[in-house]
């Protein structure tokens with residue numbers, strides 16, 4: 173199992189117990205009075221049987237408080253997520269913080285700062301870099317490069333997931349679009365791994381049939397699920413942080429009932445991160461202070477319920493470049509999520525409100541992830557680390573600590589030494605090409621791709637992934653979801669890719 | 678007297694007070710103001726709000742609030758207009774929606790509001806709008822333009838299905854089809870036989886005007 177980063181001090185809290193109670197009661201009241209929009213027939217029946225008041229005609233479900241409280245208690249506080257390499261399994265929950273890289277639609281060209289659809293080889297390379305980076309604990313394949321050259325949209329999740337399984341041994345995320353989860357689950361089961369699926373949810377207070385179907389399918393496969401609450405303050409949620417927390421808690425409660433009525437004890441995590449909307453353009457401000465505050469508060473609420481957390485703050489900046497804005501927006505958000513007790517953090521490599529993903533940025537962000545992880549670990553206070561005897565021994569100047577055994581023992585345990593951040597002395601920097609963090613990261617990506625070989629799948633496993641892919645391709649082709657023209661582009665693209673893919677072991 | 682009522686009506690819209698706006702519209706009509714004059718007053722006022730948004734002096738909540746207030750008063754004026762034997766003369770009628778399978782709402786809503794603010798009559802079908810619903814509404818409303826939004830590459834294809842359905846229903850030649858949203862490009866729009874595409878909502882309004890010119 174991967175250790176991730178363990179927080180060694182109490183989580184940052186912003187809400188008083190009374191304020192938490194107001195939020196809790198507000199959410200219960202919303203669910204009881206207004207309820208949620210749900211139309212899935214089996215879900216409606218299940219929820220009615222569980223004790224909800226269901227209006228089938230209007231697709232409205234109202235939840236009694238006793239049922240909500242009961243189901244919230246049934247949600248497990250931890251779950252294990254099986255990776256291809258068991259040593260990289262994750263235990264999600266408690267005081268452990270994990271990073272995952274992602275997400276972003278297109279490939280970023282560093283010379284023009286423009287984006288374009290990614291090729292299969294670029295997606296594969298991104299997975300190899302993710303596999304190599306020390307602070308990527310979960311290597312999500314599905315939502316990096318959701319725009320793939322030549323791949324019909326319906327197949328992108330599966331093609332991406334296949335790359336993720338093939339080129340990384342770390343745990344995988346998945347999603348749901350047009351029933352593709354069926355084939356994703358097939359792939360995962362053939363390899364013996366879990367998927368951690370982000371399930372479609374529509375704020376405010378709505379769960380579409382596709383989301384319910386996917387949730388049921390993943391739960392049937394005994395995999396954890398993660399409803400993704402998409403609240404932008406002032407659009408899909410109230411303009412206030414407090415109101416957006418009430419809404420998100422109510423939605424969390426709705427999902428708790430939906431899942432626990434279906435399968436008591438089914439593990440879920442909640443994916444959240446409400447930000448304010450820029451009212452000039454309608455763009456979500458993902459790097460603003462509001463996201464940090466709302467994440468901190470929502471984390472506090474979810475910890476009260478013992479529900480595992482996937483937090484978003486800092487996962488994407490609005491910046492289109494790898495620049496100062498991207499750096500501060502992402503780092504502060506992620507730091508706040510970590511301090512306030514999140515469990516999984518989407519982080520390395522994404523920017524431009526999810527429109528771009530960059531391996532170079534992933535490498536830079538990985539430095540930040542290590543830096544945040546180091547902060548979480550705090551400082552050990554022991555007789556040895558207090559160093560009272562050493563301080564006495566060294567005394568005033570000309571005494572110094574450089575040559576002391578205590579320094580040799582501890583110097584590389586107390587700080588995090590970044591891989592690509594610039595810590596060169598100025599004079600050396602002048603003579604080594606005046607490199608900044610981005611140029612170092614570019615070199616690092618090249619170095620990883622030249623040297624890192626992820627543990628390969630066995631032939632049987634590789635073929636099982638292929639089989640699931642072929643079945644899906646044929647299914648969507650025969651249903652007409654993939655047109656003839658798209659099919660022929662697709663086949664051409666796959667031929668191109670064949671030449672570029674890593675040799676199979 | 679009625680001059681004053683029209684000024685108050687504009688103020689009500691600018692104060693996002695739909696109820697008051699509806700009441701004042703009725704009052705203006707009762708005072709004998711021609712329905713078309715009331716309509717013009719409403720349109721002029723919302724244009725002003727739209728321009729202020731474009732100039733960065735007003736923001737989305739104000740724009741949407743004012744458009745909502747205007748929409749509340751509108752049915753009263755349109756009914757009076759019909760009773761007088763006229764019809765709503767808008768800059769044009771647009772049926773809009775985010776296509777089936779897609780629940781992305783924000784961009785499409787901004788586009789619809791800007792259109793409203795520019796004097797268009799807009800029927801916003803919302804999100805996850807299936808082919809049948811588009812076709813049924815188009816038959817009923819006979820719009821000048823149908824505007825579709827898609828944020829997912831997978832749902833972009835739906836726009837083509839709507840266009841195909843328009844063709845087989847014999848409706849395609851009677852209207853313009855425009856498309857937009859994150860998953861759409863000029864090339865894609867051309868490939869599915871749309872009449873136009875814009876990457877932004879304000880650009881979309883200009884496009885509609887050009888197509889109807």
Ligand code: B12
Nearest residue numbers: 347402454779780781782784826829830857858877878881
């Ligand atoms: C917010 C958001 C959501 C919210 C939506 C909330 C809502 N009710 O609207 C939630 C969380 C629900 C969501 C869900 C999903 N999303 Co989403 N989402 C986004 C996000 C971050 C922002 C979209 C947005 O509102 N932008 C702001 C508005 C103002 O911009 P806009 O919509 O593009 O509109 C502008 C123009 O396009 C234009 N315009 C828009 N429509 C029209 C129409 C016409 C006619 C004209 C002329 C102009 C026009 O005007 C607007 C302003 O100028 C985008 C990424 C991005 N940055 O675009 C991803 C994104 C669109 N989502 C994506 C995905 C994959 C999903 C999910 C499948 C994720 C999942 N859970 O599995 C689900 C799918 C749900 C579904 N069935 O639709 C992908 C799509 C990838 C692809 N290539 O298909 C994106 C690109 C993110 C990514 N990582 O790749 N999402």
